[in-house]
Amino acid sequence: MDTELRILEKKLNTLFEHTRALRMANEALRRDLVRAREDNQALTQRVQTASARLEALMSRLPEASS
DSSP states (O other): OHHHHHHHHHHHHHHHHHHHHHHHHHHHHHHHHHHHHHHHHHHHHHHHHHHHHHHHHHHHSOOOOO
């Protein structure tokens, strides 16, 4: 009986360690996701700004004659 309890205790401790490690990894992934979304939003804004500037430059070019 004592042996079975020690085995069970070991298994539970292992389970708790894995759960703790997975929780920490999950939190890190969530932080990475937030950072990636912020980066994506910033890049989207930069592309929109560049597109607007390009459109403005193109509108100032003279029309090509056929």
